Amino acid sequence: MTAPALVALAHGSRDPRSAETIGALVDEVRSTRPDLRIEKAFLELSKPSFQTVVDRLVRAGHDEIVVVPLLLTRAHHATVDVPAAIEAAMQRHPGLKVRATDVLGLETSFLEVLDVRLREALRRSRVRELDALVLAAAGTSDALANQSVARMARLWGTHHKLPVTAAFASAAPPAAGEAVRAFRAEGRRHIAVASLFLAPGFLPDRAAELALEAGAVAVSEPLGAHPEIARTILARYAVGAVELVPV
Structure with missing residues (x-):
């Protein structure tokens, strides 16, 4: 049984440094779990878009996806934009299961x-x-x-x-x-x-x-790619993957 794919979903920015930093963070996650299919995606302004990444995963045979929103607080993007993007993806791909975890948040670590x-x-x-x-x-x-x-x-x-x-x-x-x-x-x-x-x-x-x-x-510079943040992404993914398991 293939483990659900992990999509690290960031907001996106016109500043190319933003996508580069998210890419470096996702690379940090991949280095910890090379057994998982892990992709970065963006809600807007940066590429690849969430829908593009979902299409790619579906073509590769994935029918379960865990989305970890790379957001530090639960505000509009978390409560409106992320659910809307996931709903649109599932409507386009009947049978696809997508689970959004809690946001990255503000861990004391x-x-x-x-x-x-x-x-x-x-x-x-x-x-x-x-x-x-x-x-x-x-x-x-x-x-x-x-x-x-x-x-x-x-x-x-x-x-x-x-x-x-x-x-x-x-x-x-x-x-x-x-x-x-x-x-x-x-x-x-x-x-x-x-x-x-x-x-x-x-x-x-x-x-x-x-x-x-x-x-x-x-x-200081923003938090950026760091092992502690990568560990938190994987912790969120673990919860989301369990929630996809049928009861």
């Missing part, structure tokens, strides 16, 4: 990845001292999704024993620059910003630009 990326940024900027941190994320009109980022920021701050503010690149205040200026108004001068984005693109670039203009001493 991702704090380790944040730390790795931030240490890289601090080395590049030759920064040795910090007195505040900003956790910059995409932001959404979904208050619960933004609250999950704020919880992540509090956990991160507790770990480092530093004040941390969550900031957002769109849809919700404060912006990264505003968060940095608020800390500077308190007299803090060594403020670093961590990018809680999965891949590069317009929003992380904008957040970094605003933060540096406001006086941040360093801004």
Whole structure:
């Protein structure tokens, strides 16, 4: 019995660095489970599209697919766009079983990845001292999704024993620059910003630009390809594969 195929489904971006980073992350997953058929796909803006990948898998004989949405929060893309794409795929291929797992989400283990990326940024900027941190994320009109980022920021701050503010690149205040200026108004001068984005693109670039203009001493790169994120993708897949098994 062939194991279900795994499709790592990202949103997509016009920035080619985004698709390259998602590709590197999927390669990381493949290196861990070479026995599985693993594909990357995008909801929009990048290629290959989800429907193209599904067609390819069906032609290869796969009749079960587990989709892991590469989204850090459960907002509009997770609750509307992903289910709509899956429904369209199953309508086009009668008999095909597709199961979407929970989103990648904000696992506490991702704090380790944040730390790795931030240490890289601090080395590049030759920064040795910090007195505040900003956790910059995409932001959404979904208050619960933004609250999950704020919880992540509090956990991160507790770990480092530093004040941390969550900031957002769109849809919700404060912006990264505003968060940095608020800390500077308190007299803090060594403020670093961590990018809680999965891949590069317009929003992380904008957040970094605003933060540096406001006086941040360093801004990290997005999470990118990392073994911990690959492990989380496979953990989500394992749950989805079990749910496809008939009771």
